[in-house]
Amino acid sequence: MKTEAWVLRHGKDAGEVGPDGISGFDIETIDLPEPGPGEVLVEPMYAAWEGNLGHAIERRPIDICEERGEDRVVLGNSGAVRVLRAGDRDGRFPEGAMCLVVPAGEVDRYGYTEKVHGYDRPGSSGILARRMVLPAELLYRVDPSLGLTAQQVTAAGRYFIAWNNWNVALACWRSQMVGEDPADHLVFGWGGGVSQGGLLLARDLGFRTAMLTGSADRARLVADMGITPLDRRDYPGMTPAAGSALPPEARKMRVDSEARFVEDVRAISPRGEGAAIVLDHIGGPVYVATLKILARQGVLSTVGWKAGMRLTHLRAVEAIGRRIHVNTHVTHLRDVAPAVEYAAKTGWVPPIDERDVYAWEDGRRLAAAYNSGGTYSYFPMLKIND
Known part of the structure; x- marks a missing residue:
């Protein structure tokens, strides 16, 4: 199975810096495995543009590919995704369900995040992709009765x-x-x-x-x-x-x-x-x-x-x-449900500025705007699949 993804290349393979000040960050075709037990094939809808994306693309303070020992990394660790298929027919994730991605890629024995999925956890692939296979434990299914949109879920990740x-x-x-x-x-x-x-x-x-x-x-x-x-x-x-x-x-x-x-x-x-x-x-x-x-x-x-x-x-x-x-670092999975419910109940959801919703092909433009302080709001996002 193949899909398109925004891929960050290792600094040694990044090539020349473009007019936007960015190198080694482009759309590429990647291979995806079939989802296995405990995994879910998803279609990302929107990805939040987080601070760690800026650090990774600027390669400061580290080259995240070097840190992970990998030549290429798909970034993106927070946003809203649509379920396509659960690898083991997990009833928690029916086809079409909207989920929040919680980037608790590696946790300690008490459930607190140590490494972030789609960033510094080796072997993990984020959601800056048309399709992605994610561990089921990173997905929080958003009850449709709460009335939250995919954009609201994405922005509310912060x-x-x-x-x-x-x-x-x-x-x-x-x-x-x-x-x-x-x-x-x-x-x-x-x-x-x-x-x-x-x-x-x-x-x-x-x-x-x-x-x-x-x-x-x-x-x-x-x-x-x-x-x-x-x-x-x-x-x-x-x-x-x-x-x-x-x-x-x-x-x-x-x-x-x-x-x-x-x-x-x-x-x-x-x-x-x-x-x-x-x-x-x-x-x-x-x-x-x-x-x-x-x-x-x-x-x-x-x-x-x-x-x-x-x-x-x-x-x-x-x-x-x-x-x-x-x-503190990221969150604890037990905190996600009360936070989402509070957001739906009280309106604790960021306002969406459509000027900061970037089309799929504009990932580099969004990266450059974010890194230079050129976004309009605190909640820019990349539209991946509507």
Whole structure:
């Protein structure tokens, strides 16, 4: 059985960099096996464009093909698929059923993800393909009575990751702040789809919420959601590239912007203490500012990193402030069902911007737009099969 797929080639075989800044990422014909026991042949409908796709295509910090010891990799680890055939006639997956792909490719003995399917798990093939054979345990069948569309399921994948991260962070905060009213505390998030999902969960519990945004469109969107927007453009130079050396004038700009930012965050926090919980899925460039706005007994929560994964802090300061640093990865399979049900019940689903829904043949254009910050929303996706 053959199908078309977007294939990432090993760096040594990538060839020349194109005008879009991308090399070794193209549509190719691949062979697919027949689904065996515990496997399902699916037809991907939409694939979410995740941060790890950007890292893989940019080959930073690693060449994922080199890491896996493979010459070619089919990426794509979150989205909506349609069942064509279960290898062992598994009644959970009838033909035509819509499923969410949960990329828990390799888990520990407690069910927590260690390696991501379609990314760093060797031998795994993702959903950037017209057809794919997937392990049945990675598929969550979406009950059609919930009324969720394939695009909504795909976009909400980031929210479902936020569900796990937020609940761990919340439990940590409550472990020290027993009896505190959420209305008296602020949850802050740096821009991004996972942060937006977590902030909405915080809002629903009564927390004051705020988010840094980089455009007027995104500011209006989060304001309409009841989240206070702060405009990144008001703080020039505050978040330089990780590891960059700054000239004196740039250092002064950063210090001044950081001071204004900290003052603004404290001003919108109900007690002027800063943020009880900070959702930081970016890393290095924002880490200094994150620690400056984090309140005592605060929680710094992350589900990954987008720009800079080596971090430094003064352990004594964090200990004296009784501040908890939470790090989670992907999700636990048991969290998927309650997250999906909450989304359907409450409307906890990202809005779809059709400008960020790219046609199958435009995979490279989407990759280039995402890597350069040229997408319109936090939820771009590739349309594979309608």
